[in-house]
Amino acid sequence: MPFSCLADELKQRDADGLLRRRRVLQSPQGARVRVDGEDVLSFCSNDYLGLANHPALVEAACAGAQRFGVGAGASHLVTGHTAVHHELEQKLAEFTGLPEALLFSTGYMANLGVVTALLGRCDALFADKLNHASLNDAALLSRATMTRYPHADLAVLERQLAASTARRKLVVSDAVFSMDGDIAPVPELLALCEKYDAWLLLDDAHGFGVLGKTGRGVLEHFSSRLTPHPSYTTFHATSRVESRNPPQVGRIIYMATLGKVAGVFGAFVAGAPELVAWLVQAARSYVYTTATPPLLAAALLASLRVIEAEAWRRERLAELVGVLRQGLQLQRWQLMPSETPIQPLLIGSSQDAVRVSESLRQRGILVPAIRPPTVPQGTARLRITLSAAHSVVDVQQLVDALRQLENE
Numbered sequence: 001m002p003f004s005c006l007a008d009e010l011k012q013r014d015a016d017g018l019l020r021r022r023r024v025l026q027s028p029q030g031a032r033v034r035v036d037g038e039d040v041l042s043f044c045s046n047d048y049l050g051l052a053n054h055p056a057l058v059e060a061a062c063a064g065a066q067r068f069g070v071g072a073g074a075s076h077l078v079t080g081h082t083a084v085h086h087e088l089e090q091k092l093a094e095f096t097g098l099p100e101a102l103l104f105s106t107g108y109m110a111n112l113g114v115v116t117a118l119l120g121r122c123d124a125l126f127a128d129k130l131n132h133a134s135l136n137d138a139a140l141l142s143r144a145t146m147t148r149y150p151h152a153d154l155a156v157l158e159r160q161l162a163a164s165t166a167r168r169k170l171v172v173s174d175a176v177f178s179m180d181g182d183i184a185p186v187p188e189l190l191a192l193c194e195k196y197d198a199w200l201l202l203d204d205a206h207g208f209g210v211l212g213k214t215g216r217g218v219l220e221h222f223s224s225r226l227t228p229h230p231s232y233t234t235f236h237a238t239s240r241v242e243s244r245n246p247p248q249v250g251r252i253i254y255m256a257t258l259g260k261v262a263g264v265f266g267a268f269v270a271g272a273p274e275l276v277a278w279l280v281q282a283a284r285s286y287v288y289t290t291a292t293p294p295l296l297a298a299a300l301l302a303s304l305r306v307i308e309a310e311a312w313r314r315e316r317l318a319e320l321v322g323v324l325r326q327g328l329q330l331q332r333w334q335l336m337p338s339e340t341p342i343q344p345l346l347i348g349s350s351q352d353a354v355r356v357s358e359s360l361r362q363r364g365i366l367v368p369a370i371r372p373p374t375v376p377q378g379t380a381r382l383r384i385t386l387s388a389a390h391s392v393v394d395v396q397q398l399v400d401a402l403r404q405l406e407n408e
């Protein structure tokens with residue numbers, strides 16, 4: 001069969017303005033990057049703390065390569081699980097305040113692995129409509145019944161849980177929604193999971209390192225409204241519990257990625273010891289793949305130290321979010337409600353979003369236009385992401401450009 005049918009589809013996508021293209025980056029990640037031969041001010045990475053090119057991480061990666069070489073050479077269950085991977089897992093458990101953690105090669109693989117290890121044909125998965133694609137793919141692969149609820153709609157989710165007679169139930173949600181920047185109602189989700197005896201998988205890809213006073217992620221963000229499981233001795237021991245019967249974190253499956261805020265690559269899942277032990281047996285994307293290069297684990301150990309030591313990075317981010325939101329009170333285009341580094345500016349039509357993105361590019365500013373099907377019809381947007389690597393002047397430059405463009 002010839003490939004000409006694909007050529008036709010590609011042409012159609014191009015005609016619809018939906019053809020995805022890759023830019024070629026010629027510099028490390030940062031506030032200013034060199035893209036396709038041009039220097040631009042970038043508001044498009046997920047490197048929110050500015051760690052992807054941090055000297056301490058680069059040095060740790062080099063030292064890791066000197067000590068362990070560049071390749072793991074085998075899967076974790078054969079001979080690829082090095083001392084530095086092992087140490088990183090222990091540090092991630094300590095850092096998140098959960099009993100145990102397991103490293104995966106990517107967040108995509110972690111989600112596939114967890115969901116397929118826990119659910120089968122007789123089980124049910126309940127998913128927020130705005131969840132990341134990897135969670136939806138995981139649900140399909142597991143063969144469980146998948147029911148989606150409108151974004152953060154707890155009433156609908158409760159009806160769906162109440163109606164389910166499945167053997168096992170799993171509620172799945174992004175902790176910070178990647179295209180909207182808002183935070184999932186975790187204490188309420190957890191309370192529903194307690195009421196209907198379901199597990200809760202939280203994908204904290206955009207919260208780990210950023211949310212919470214010390215960057216421990218969405219569980220720290222909500223720590224005053226959650227209680228640790230009795231067997232979890234380390235979970236936010238200092239947190240003050242405010243509500244009367246706050247739900248216990250014992251049924252949470254916490255997943256976070258390490259290629260975004262942490263600045264390196266990979267992902268991990270943390271939770272109860274039995275959960276982690278089961279994943280080592282049954283998560284196929286863990287068992288049947290090569291361990292990530294140990295040098296990355298070495299860089300990640302350095303990253304955790306920087307996340308802990310350099311609180312100014314989270315403070316700078318909060319300041320920049322304030323500057324942007326203060327400055328971008330526009331007439332036609334709305335900043336969506338968000339307190340995270342993801343600050344989407346709602347434009348509406350795909351054509352307009354692309355046009356604004358291109359005009360910014362002509363002014364030397366890179367902000368991606370996000371269009372359907374990644375986001376719902378009529379909600380094309382600029383996905384502005386801020387980083388501790390930006391200065392107030394950088395953000396002001398973006399604000400000024402957008403104000404001008406709105407009036408053109």
Ligand SMILES: *Cc1c(COP(=O)(O)O)cnc(C)c1O
Pocket residue numbers: 105106107108109111132134174178203205206257258259266267
């Ligand atoms: C990026 C992302 C993933 C995938 O993580 P990778 O490590 O890049 O594979 C999963 N979930 C969410 C919400 C993400 O934003």
